[in-house]
Structure formats: C-alpha cells, structure tokens
Amino acid sequence: MTYGNTFAAWRDNTPAWPAYARHKFVQGLGDGTLPRDAFLHYLKQDYVFLIHFSRAWALVITKADTVAEMRLAAGTVNGLINEEIALHIKTCAEAGIDEATLFATQERQENLAYTRYVLDAGHSGDLLDLLAALAPCVMGYGEIGGNLAAAKTSDTYAEWINTYASAEYQQVCHDVGLLIDGAVARRLGDDPTSTPRWTALQARFAMATQLEIGFWDMGLNP
Amino acid sequence: MTYGNTFAAWRDNTPAWPAYARHKFVQGLGDGTLPRDAFLHYLKQDYVFLIHFSRAWALVITKADTVAEMRLAAGTVNGLINEEIALHIKTCAEAGIDEATLFATQERQENLAYTRYVLDAGHSGDLLDLLAALAPCVMGYGEIGGNLAAAKTSDTYAEWINTYASAEYQQVCHDVGLLIDGAVARRLGDDPTSTPRWTALQARFAMATQLEIGFWDMGLNP
Amino acid sequence: MTYGNTFAAWRDNTPAWPAYARHKFVQGLGDGTLPRDAFLHYLKQDYVFLIHFSRAWALVITKADTVAEMRLAAGTVNGLINEEIALHIKTCAEAGIDEATLFATQERQENLAYTRYVLDAGHSGDLLDLLAALAPCVMGYGEIGGNLAAAKTSDTYAEWINTYASAEYQQVCHDVGLLIDGAVARRLGDDPTSTPRWTALQARFAMATQLEIGFWDMGLNP
Amino acid sequence: MTYGNTFAAWRDNTPAWPAYARHKFVQGLGDGTLPRDAFLHYLKQDYVFLIHFSRAWALVITKADTVAEMRLAAGTVNGLINEEIALHIKTCAEAGIDEATLFATQERQENLAYTRYVLDAGHSGDLLDLLAALAPCVMGYGEIGGNLAAAKTSDTYAEWINTYASAEYQQVCHDVGLLIDGAVARRLGDDPTSTPRWTALQARFAMATQLEIGFWDMGLNP
Numbered sequence: 001m002t003y004g005n006t007f008a009a010w011r012d013n014t015p016a017w018p019a020y021a022r023h024k025f026v027q028g029l030g031d032g033t034l035p036r037d038a039f040l041h042y043l044k045q046d047y048v049f050l051i052h053f054s055r056a057w058a059l060v061i062t063k064a065d066t067v068a069e070m071r072l073a074a075g076t077v078n079g080l081i082n083e084e085i086a087l088h089i090k091t092c093a094e095a096g097i098d099e100a101t102l103f104a105t106q107e108r109q110e111n112l113a114y115t116r117y118v119l120d121a122g123h124s125g126d127l128l129d130l131l132a133a134l135a136p137c138v139m140g141y142g143e144i145g146g147n148l149a150a151a152k153t154s155d156t157y158a159e160w161i162n163t164y165a166s167a168e169y170q171q172v173c174h175d176v177g178l179l180i181d182g183a184v185a186r187r188l189g190d191d192p193t194s195t196p197r198w199t200a201l202q203a204r205f206a207m208a209t210q211l212e213i214g215f216w217d218m219g220l221n222p
Numbered sequence: 223m224t225y226g227n228t229f230a231a232w233r234d235n236t237p238a239w240p241a242y243a244r245h246k247f248v249q250g251l252g253d254g255t256l257p258r259d260a261f262l263h264y265l266k267q268d269y270v271f272l273i274h275f276s277r278a279w280a281l282v283i284t285k286a287d288t289v290a291e292m293r294l295a296a297g298t299v300n301g302l303i304n305e306e307i308a309l310h311i312k313t314c315a316e317a318g319i320d321e322a323t324l325f326a327t328q329e330r331q332e333n334l335a336y337t338r339y340v341l342d343a344g345h346s347g348d349l350l351d352l353l354a355a356l357a358p359c360v361m362g363y364g365e366i367g368g369n370l371a372a373a374k375t376s377d378t379y380a381e382w383i384n385t386y387a388s389a390e391y392q393q394v395c396h397d398v399g400l401l402i403d404g405a406v407a408r409r410l411g412d413d414p415t416s417t418p419r420w421t422a423l424q425a426r427f428a429m430a431t432q433l434e435i436g437f438w439d440m441g442l443n444p
Numbered sequence: 445m446t447y448g449n450t451f452a453a454w455r456d457n458t459p460a461w462p463a464y465a466r467h468k469f470v471q472g473l474g475d476g477t478l479p480r481d482a483f484l485h486y487l488k489q490d491y492v493f494l495i496h497f498s499r500a501w502a503l504v505i506t507k508a509d510t511v512a513e514m515r516l517a518a519g520t521v522n523g524l525i526n527e528e529i530a531l532h533i534k535t536c537a538e539a540g541i542d543e544a545t546l547f548a549t550q551e552r553q554e555n556l557a558y559t560r561y562v563l564d565a566g567h568s569g570d571l572l573d574l575l576a577a578l579a580p581c582v583m584g585y586g587e588i589g590g591n592l593a594a595a596k597t598s599d600t601y602a603e604w605i606n607t608y609a610s611a612e613y614q615q616v617c618h619d620v621g622l623l624i625d626g627a628v629a630r631r632l633g634d635d636p637t638s639t640p641r642w643t644a645l646q647a648r649f650a651m652a653t654q655l656e657i658g659f660w661d662m663g664l665n666p
Numbered sequence: 667m668t669y670g671n672t673f674a675a676w677r678d679n680t681p682a683w684p685a686y687a688r689h690k691f692v693q694g695l696g697d698g699t700l701p702r703d704a705f706l707h708y709l710k711q712d713y714v715f716l717i718h719f720s721r722a723w724a725l726v727i728t729k730a731d732t733v734a735e736m737r738l739a740a741g742t743v744n745g746l747i748n749e750e751i752a753l754h755i756k757t758c759a760e761a762g763i764d765e766a767t768l769f770a771t772q773e774r775q776e777n778l779a780y781t782r783y784v785l786d787a788g789h790s791g792d793l794l795d796l797l798a799a800l801a802p803c804v805m806g807y808g809e810i811g812g813n814l815a816a817a818k819t820s821d822t823y824a825e826w827i828n829t830y831a832s833a834e835y836q837q838v839c840h841d842v843g844l845l846i847d848g849a850v851a852r853r854l855g856d857d858p859t860s861t862p863r864w865t866a867l868q869a870r871f872a873m874a875t876q877l878e879i880g881f882w883d884m885g886l887n888p
Contacts, residue, residue, distance in 0.1 A: 051289060054296070055790070061280035061299060062341075063568055065644075067273060070303045074276070077283060078300035081292045109880055112873075113779035119284075120782040123789055124507055124721070126570035189640045196633045200509075207778075214775055277568070285790055287866075331658055334651075335557030342560040345567055346499070346729055348792035411862045418855045422731075429556075436553055495733060498740070502727035505743060506785075511717060514747045518720070521727060522744035525736045563728075 001170050003139045004177025006184050009193060010135065010205040020136065020209050025216040026144055029161065032154025039157065041222035043092050044105040049215075050088060052115035053137065054080040059122040060130055065186065069127065072179050076172070091159070110218035114211035121204055128187055128197070131180050132204040136212050142173035223392050225361045226399025228406050231415060232357065232427040242358065242431050247438040248366055251383065254376025261379065263444035265314050266327040271437075272310060274337035275359065276302040281344040282352055287408065291349065294401050298394070313381070332440035336433040343426055350409055350419070353402050354426040358434050364395035445614050447583045448621025450628050453637060454579065454649040464580065464653050469660040470588055473605065476598025483601065485666035487536050488549040493659075494532060496559035497581065498524040503566040504574055509630065513571070516623050520616070535603070554662035558655035565648055572631055572641070575624050576648040580656050586617035667836050669805045670843025672850050675859060676801065676871040686802065686875050691882040692810055695827065698820025705823070707888035709758050710771040715881075716754060718781035719803065720746040725788040726796055731852065735793065738845050742838070757825075776884035780877035787870055794853055794863070797846050798870040802878050808839035 002008070011017055025042070028034025057080060060073040092102050122130035145164025152161060163169060188195045224230070233239055247264070250256025279302060282295040314324050344352035367386025374383060385391060410417045446452070455461055469486070472478025501524060504517040536546050566574035589608025596605060607613060632639045668674070677683055691708070694700025723746060726739040758768050788796035811830025818827060829835060854861045 051292075054292065055284045055286075058280045058283035058296075058299070061303070062277045062284070064277075067303065067307055070273075070276065074280075074300045074303040077280070078296045081283070081289065081296035085289055109776070109779050109877065112783055113775050116782035116786040117778055119786050119789065123567075123785065126573070129570070185640075187641055195639075196629075197631055211775070331557050331655070332553070334561055335553050338560035338564040339556055341567065342563050345563065345789075348795070351792070407862075409863055417861075418851075419853055433553065495736075498736065499728045499730075502724045502740075502743070505724035505747070506721045506728070508721075511747065511751055514717075514720065518724075518744045518747035521724070522740045525727070525733065525740035529733055 001174050002177065003142065003173045004181040006180045006192070007135055007139050007177050010132065010202055011139070013202055014136075014206045014209050016206065016209050016213060020140060020212045020216070021144055021147070023213060023216040025219045026148070028220075029157040030148045030152040030154065032156035034157065037222050038220055039160075040092075040095055040097060042219040043088070043095060044097060044102055045108055045111045045215075045218065047085070047088050047092065047102055048105055048107045049111055049115060050080060050085055052119065054085070056115065056118045056122065056130065056134060059119060060127065060134070063122060063127040063130060065127070065183075069179065069183060069186075072175050076176075108218050110211075110214040114208070114215055117211055118208065126187070127183050128201055129204055131183060132201040133208045135176070135180060135205055136208040138176050139173045140209070140212060142170055145169060223396050224399065225364065225395045226403045228402045228414070229357055229361050229399050232354065232424055233361070235424055236358075236428045236431050238428065238431050238435060242362060242434045242438070243366055243369070245435060245438040247441045248370070250442075251379040252370045252374040252376070254378035256379065259444050260442055261382075262314075262317055262319060264441040265310070265317060266319060266324055267330055267333045267437075267440065269307070269310050269314065269324055270327055270329045271333055271337060272302060272307055274341065276307070278337065278340045278344065278352065278356060281341060282349065282356070285344060285349040285352060287349070287405075291401065291405060291408075294397050298398075330440050332433075332436040336430070336437055339433055340430065348409070349405050350423055351426055353405060354423040355430045357398070357402060357427055358430040360398050361395045362431070362434060364392055367391060445618050446621065447586065447617045448625045450624045450636070451579055451583050451621050454576065454646055455583070457646055458580075458650045458653050460650065460653050460657060464584060464656045464660070465588055465591070467657060467660040469663045470592070472664075473601040474592045474596040474598070476600035478601065481666050482664055483604075484536075484539055484541055486663040487532070487539060488541060488546055489552055489555045489659075489662065491529070491532050491536065491546055492549055492551045493555055493559060494524060494529055496563065498529070500559065500562045500566065500574065500578060503563060504571065504578070507566060507571040507574060509571070509627075513623065513627060513630075516619050520620075552662050554655075554658040558652070558659055561655060562652065570631070571627050572645055573648055575627060576645040577652045579620070579624060579649055580652040582620050583617045584653070584656060586614055589613060667840050668843065669808065669839045670847045672846045672858070673801055673805050673843050676798065676868055677805070679868055680802075680872045680875050682872065682875050682879060686806060686878045686882070687810055687813070689879060689882040691885045692814070694886075695823040696814045696818040696820070698822035700823065703888050704886055705826075706758075706761055706763060708885040709754070709761060710763060710768055711774055711777045711881075711884065713751070713754050713758065713768055714771055714773045715777055715781060716746060716751055718785065720751070722781065722784045722788065722796065722800060725785060726793065726800070729788060729793040729796060731793070731849075735845065735849060735852075738841050742842075774884050776877075776880040780874070780881055783877055784874065792853070793849050794867055795870055797849060798867040799874045801842070801846060801871055802874040804842050805839050806875070806878060808836055811835060 025034060025038070028038070054077055057073055057077045061070050061077065064070040064073065089099060089102060093099070118130070118133040121133035141164045145161055145166070148157075148161040149165035152158070184192050188197060192198055247256060247260070250260070276299055279295055279299045283292050283299065286292040286295065311321060311324060315321070340352070340355040343355035363386045367383055367388070370383040371387035374380070406414050410419060414420055469478060469482070472482070498521055501517055501521045505514050505521065508514040508517065533543060533546060537543070562574070562577040565577035585608045589605055589610070592605040593609035596602070628636050632641060636642055691700060691704070694704070720743055723739055723743045727736050727743065730736040730739065755765060755768060759765070784796070784799040787799035807830045811827055811832070814827040815831035818824070850858050854863060858864055
C-alpha cells in the first residue's frame with residue numbers, strides 16, 4: 001500500500017532514512033536481540049511521546065484550510081488520545097511497568113527535542129511545515145512494521161511489530177499520505193518539487209528523520 | 223443536570239446572560255415567529271462557526287496539561303468534525319440550502335469576531351482563558367435548548383430545540399462542566415474566586431457572552 | 445513612494461478598497477466635518493487596537509524564516525510599544541481623554557473582530573497569511589495620510605493627517621512593502637499571482653480591508 | 667544586583683543549578699582551558715540559538731496582559747535581532763568564522779531541544795510558563811558572567827565574560843527579574859509559592875536548566 005507521492009519523494013531524498021528505518025534498535029526488534037530493559041525504557045518514553053504527538057495532530061486541525069483536511073486529523077487525534085494511549089498503558093502494564101511508574105517517566109531530551117520540534121514546525125509555519133515534520137514518524141513506523149513483519153527472525157517483539165504492520169495502521173499511513181498529497185496540491189500546485197518551498201519542506205522531513213534516529217539511539221541508552 | 227460550579231459562577235456574574243439566553247432570536251425559535259430567512263441565514267453562518275469552533279476545541283488539546291484534560295476535547299473535536307458538521311450540512315440541505323450555497327457562505331463579521339476572539343483567548347493565555355471563552359456557547363446552548371423544550375409554543379423549530387435539549391447534548395454540557403472545574407482546580411486551587419485570575423476569566427466569559435448576543439443580532443439581520 | 449508590488453496587486457484587486465480609503469470617516473478628517481466625539485471615540489478604540497496590532501507584529505517575528513524577515517518586524521514592534529503607544533496616550537490626553545478613561549476603554553466588537561482576525565491569520569497559516577492581513581492597515585493609513593495631506597480643506601485634524609503623511613510613516617510603508625515582496629518571493633517564487641495560494645492571500649487582504657471599513661463605521665458610531 | 671524574588675526562588679530550588687552555572691565549559695571559560703574549537707563550535711550554535719531565543723521573546727509580547735509587560739520584551743526583541751545578532755556575527759568573524767560558514771551551521775539537537783522547549787512552553791501555557799523557561803538562560807548568563815569576571819584566572823575569554831558581566835547585561839537580568847515578579851504577582855498573587863501552579867513552573871525552570879547543561883555538554887562536543 002502506497003503512502004502517497006509526497007512522502008515517497010521526501011523519503012527518497014533523505015539520505016539518513018535507512019539509518020532510521022534500519023536502526024540497530026529496529027534490527028533488535030526483528031531478531032529479538034533488543035535488550036528487554038531497552039524496550040521497556042522505549043515504551044515509557046513512547047508514552048510521553050504519544051501525548052505530545054497527539055498535541056501536534058490537534059495543531060493540524062487548527063491549521064487546516066478545509067473540513068476535508070480536518071477530518072482525518074480529528075479521527076487521528078481521537079484515536080490517539082482515547083484509544084492508543086489507553087492501549088499503551090495496558091501494554092506497559094503487561095510488560096511490568098505499572099501506571100505510577102509510567103506516569104512518572106522523566107522525559108528524555110531526545111524525546112522532547114523531537115516533539116517540540118514538530119510542534120514548532122506547526123507554530124512557525126503552515127500546515128505543510130507541520131505535516132513534513134509529522135510524516136517520518138507516521139509512515140516510518142508503517143514501513144518499519146511492514147519490513148519487520150516480513151523479515152523478523154524472532155517473535156519476542158511480535159506484538160509491537162504487528163501493531164504497525166497491521167492493516168489498520170497501514171490504512172492510517174495511506175490516509176495520511178492522501179492528506180499530505182492533498183494539502184501539498186492545494187498550497188503548492190501540481191508540480192510541488194519545482195516550488196520555492198520544496199527544499200525547506202524536504203529539510204523539515206530530514207530533521208524529523210534525524211530526530212527519529214536520536215529517539216532510537218535514546219532507546220538503546222536507558 | 224448541572225454544568226459544574228465554575229460555569230454557574232461565571233454565568234451568575236454575567237449581567238448580559240439573559241440578553242443572550244432570552245434573546246429575541248431565541249424567543250422566535252420558541253414561539254415560531256423567527257422568520258425563515260433569518261433561520262436559514264443563521265444556519266449558514268453557524269456552519270462556518272462550527273468549523274472555527276472545532277479549531278478552538280483542537281486548540282484545547284494543545285494546551286491541556288494531562289491526558290484527562292485531553293480526553294473530552296478529543297472526543298468533542300472528533301464529534302464536531304466527523305459528525306456534527308456533516309449533520310449540519312444535511313440539516314441545511316433539508317432546509318433548502320444546497321452544499322454549493324452553504325460552502326460559499328460569506329462569513330459575517332459578528333461570526334468572525336466571536337470565533338477569532340475564542341482562538342486568541344487560547345493563544346494569548348492558557349487553557350482556562352480558552353475554556354472561559356468557549357463556555358458560553360457550549361453551556362448556553364444547553365440552557366437555551368432545555369428552556370425552549372419546556373416552554374416552546376410552536377414546533378416550527380422543534381428539531382433545532384431538540385438537538386440542544388437532548389440527553390446527549392446535556393451530557394456534553396455536563397462533561398465540559400467537569401473539564402472546566404477540573405482545569406480550574408488544577409491551576410487555581412479550591413477557592414478559585416479568590417484568586418487574581420478570577421476577574422479576567424470572568425471578563426472573558428462575559429465578552430464571549432456579548433459576542434453570542436452579537437451572533438443572535440446577526441441572525442436577525444440577514 | 446511605492447509600497448511594493450505585492451501590496452499594489454492586492455490593493456488593485458480589492459473592489460472594497462475605495463470604501464476603506466475614501467470612507468466617510470476619512471472624508472471627515474479631511475474636510476474637518478468629522479464630529480469631535482467620533483474622533484475621540486476612534487482614538488480610544490485605536491489605543492486598544494494598537495496593543496493587539498503590536499501583538500500581531502510580534503507574531504510576525506515568531507513566523508519569520510530569516511533574520512532579514514525578523515529585522516523590520518522587531519523594529520516595528522519596539523516602535524509601536526515603546527514609542528507609538530506612549531505617543532497615543534499623549535495625543536489622547538491633549539484631546540481631553542485622561543489615562544484612566546483611556547485604559548478603561550471597552551473594546552468594541554468591530555475593533556476586536558479586526559485584530560483577532562489578523563492574529564488568527566498568523567496562527568492558522570504562515571507569514572504570508574499574516575502579512576496579507578496586516579497590510580491594509582499599514583499601507584492603507586499611508587495612502588490615506590498622503591491623500592489627505594494633499595487634498596484636505598481643513599486643518600482640524602492636521603496632526604492626525606501629518607502622522608501618516610510624514611516621511612517617517614511613508615518609509616515604514618515602503619519597508620513593509622519590501623518585507624512583503626521578499627517574503628512572497630521566498631515562499632511563492634517570482635510569479636506569485638500564478639500560484640495556488642494567491643487567491644487565498646488576496647482574500648485575506650480583502651477581509652482585512654472589510655474589517656477596516658467596519659472600524660471606520662464604528663468610528664462614526666460612538 | 668538582584669534578579670528578583672521569583673528567579674531566586676526557582677534557582678534555589680533547582681538542584682541542577684550548579685551543574686549549569688559551574689559546568690566544565692564555564693570553568694574552561696574562566697581558566698582559559700576551554701579548547702578554541704569548542705568555543706568556536708559553541709559560538710556557531712549560539713548564533714542559531716539567538717534566532718530562536720528572539721522568537722521566544724517575541725512570543726512573550728503576544729502573551730502579555732498589559733503594555734507594561736510588553737515594554738521590556740519589545741526592547742529585548744529589538745536588541746536581540748537588530749543589535750545582538752549583528753554583534754554575534756562580528757564576534758564570529760573576528761574569531762575566524764565567516765558569514766557563509768556561520769549561516770550554514772547545522773543546528774545541533776541539544777540546541778533545538780532547548781529553544782523549541784521554550785517556545786512550546788509559551789504555546790502550551792501562558793506567560794508564566796514561557797518566562798519560567800526563559801529565565802535560566804537570561805539570568806544564568808548574568809550569574810555566570812558575574813562569577814567569571816570576579817574569579818577568572820585567564821583573559822582568553824575575557825570578551826565573552828565581559829559581555830555578560832557588563833552593567834548593561836546585569837541591568838537586563840534585573841529588568842527581566844522585575845518583569846517576572848510582576849507577571850507572577852498579577853497571575854498568582856502575593857504568595858505564589860503556595861499556589862497550585864508553583865510546582866509546574868518550578869519544573870519548567872528546572873527542565874530549562876537541564877537543557878542549558880545539555881547545551882554546555884554540546885559545547886564540549888564539537
């Protein structure tokens with residue numbers, strides 16, 4: 001399933017993409033060698049990440065031009081806050097992290113850098129700046145989940161892999177891809193790569209990709 | 223059903239509240255004398271209002287401190303954008319306003335003044351400033367709907383009245399009341415009326431109430 | 445002195461521009477027939493306007509891409525807040541409005557609608573959306589001041605006219621014109637009128653022009 | 667010269683403060699052992715920091731309640747953008763970093779984390795949240811400059827030390843201290859440490875202090 005033209009263009013022009021999509025942390029998820037304490041540390045930081053990521057998707061709504069642009073974002077925000085976060089708390093509990101511990105997680109700088117960069121992309125620019133910063137996480141996880149589902153040699157982290165390889169999550173990536181393509185067409189026209197803003201949007205996507213790499217590095221460094 | 227302590231305090235200290243809740247437009251909804259063209263004009267402006275009102279509820283999410291504060295807002299935003307707005311388009315169609323006409327509605331100044339005031343309350347202040355500006359609309363419509371359901375002498379506008387008198391909408395008002403009380407307790411403590419910010423929050427609620435009056439005035443002036 | 449290409453294009457494609465630039469209030473400033481109480485009422489509302497207008501220029505800085513884009517805005521904000529507002533208080537005092545009265549001015553809806561629309565243009569969009577909404581006020585006053593200086597038949601309001609006809613204010617209009625042209629070139633390229641965003645930016649300029657007309661109407665309606 | 671009561675309270679309740687104010691990087695500035703390449707690397711990152719720091723001070727203006735609260739911020743923003751940044755470019759040139767190199771500086775994650783955290787503090791909260799996040803930098807540099815001026819054993823970095831030990835910069839710290847005390851009194855009253863928000867504001871100050879430590883760490887890691 002395709003994630004849209006814009007994502008493909010941004011991704012294919014981000015030299016650091018493989019360093020994100022095939023990071024040592026990701027490899028460890030696929031072959032089961034990721035240390036359990038690293039995974040638990042990642043889960044706790046990811047809980048905090050989800051909260052600010054939800055704020056960023058809410059910011060999308062405030063910067064949308066049309067109801068069509070607002071629809072997916074509204075469903076995404078509701079899904080993140082009223083389903084995903086509860087599910088994450090449950091996953092953490094099953095992994096041995098109780099609520100008190102989870103809620104007391106100290107936000108790591110690599111985590112904070114990422115989410116606040118995304119939010120600032122939205123506040124300093126327009127919807128395209130925000131979507132360019134959100135895309136590596138949304139679609140990157142879809143790509144990673146799909147790759148691991150096909151290539152994993154261990155079931156240790158099968159539940160995590162299945163979350164992002166699932167038809168449901170792949171549909172999210174597809175829909176966000178459509179949202180981005182539409183938002184780009186509306187603001188930049190039908191030859192976006194030739195417009196003055198393309199370089200800056202590509203740079204935002206690249207920076208967010210670097211911050212994803214930083215997040216995985218953090219994951220290996222409890 | 224109560225709408226919470228904070229709303230009650232703000233409402234009871236807003237001299238202009240009856241000018242909003244018992245406005246001539248509201249009376250016309252209850253006795254059926256509201257001219258049809260005024261109602262259709264109101265419906266078109268209300269469509270535009272709903273879009274920006276949804277943006278304001280999304281802004282609530284970006285300014286929330288806790289997941290609990292985010293939950294209701296996320297559900298509200300999703301309900302507004304993915305249900306309410308579609309329902310509004312349908313209501314307009316049934317009333318003879320086709321989509322093309324509806325989408326081409328020129329936003330009236332009284333409408334723009336209100337929604338952009340609410341959004342600015344959020345951007346210039348914190349969550350309490352935003353909630354104080356949102357409350358007159360949310361709870362005011364609940365109060366008006368309930369009053370009209372009990373006292374209407376005409377069924378001309380029964381559908382509109384029932385929307386806001388419904389158990390579902392009353393529950394929204396109740397839940398938003400809880401959100402506000404909780405947000406106030408968290409930031410101002412358990413004796414909020416004695417805090418330095420109370421006067422300014424009361425003033426925001428009063429300004430939003432004045433803007434609601436302006437919206438009804440606009441409704442009588444197609 | 446020119447106010448730049450972008451302003452000229454927006455202005456020349458705004459049918460309502462003469463209704464703003466040659467408004468009855470403006471005519472009254474030029475022939476001295478503007479009632480004194482209307483002028484004093486306008487001065488009080490303009491004080492409140494200046495405060496929020498300063499906030500909008502500060503928002504420009506947060507949305508600038510380059511230091512060059514930030515420079516003029518920073519000087520403008522400092523001039524507005526640390527000089528212009530003090531001067532306005534003095535002008536009001538000389539006109540018989542003491543500080544207590546001035547600071548207690550109740551913000552009129554036509555005033556609030558305008559400034560909060562401009563601020564929302566910035567928060568919902570990017571720098572171009574904000575500049576398109578700011579331009580009618582900045583350059584419009586320059587055009588009006590210049591026109592009245594040349595054509596006035598009364599010196600009753602000579603001080604007001606000279607403020608905006610002055611070489612200093614004309615230079616501000618020129619510099620803001622350059623800021624806008626540069627910001628447009630950076631984001632839209634060298635044929636901006638052919639880009640997808642042009643229509644929306646033109647619409648923002650037109651809406652702000654309507655809100656200026658509303659402000660003059662308010663001025664005639666103490 | 668005092669930096670106000672609020673800063674003193676926040677500072678004295680931040681266990682990590684000495685790790686910031688007496689960081690190895692700071693020690694190296696005072697005894698001249700800071701490697702030149704680390705200093706040049708720091709200067710380049712600090713140029714980028716100044717740009718976003720200016721945006722944060724501009725955000726202060728958009729969130730101020732009174733003209734008094736806006737005054738210092740407006741002067742600070744103008745000083746930063748129209749004087750400080752030009753001075754920094756000059757300092758870098760004198761140190762051997764030409765403009766092309768400086769403008770091409772790749773923003774380090776530790777730098778981005780800090781400025782975007784501060785900006786998000788402002789967007790997610792109110793003026794107090796933003797000031798709590800800005801304070802460690804403003805006053806911390808004043809304290810560090812003063813300490814180093816008194817205790818330095820080398821003049822290698824005398825120019826940097828004198829910038830922050832100067833009467834002019836100490837006055838800025840004093841004035842910002844007054845701005846913070848006033849803003850706190852206005853919103854929290856005359857016993858702020860007893861209010862519900864105090865803990866969160868203290869936490870923001872502490873997080874910004876941690877991010878300053880991260881900035882110094884980055885400085886030692888070209």
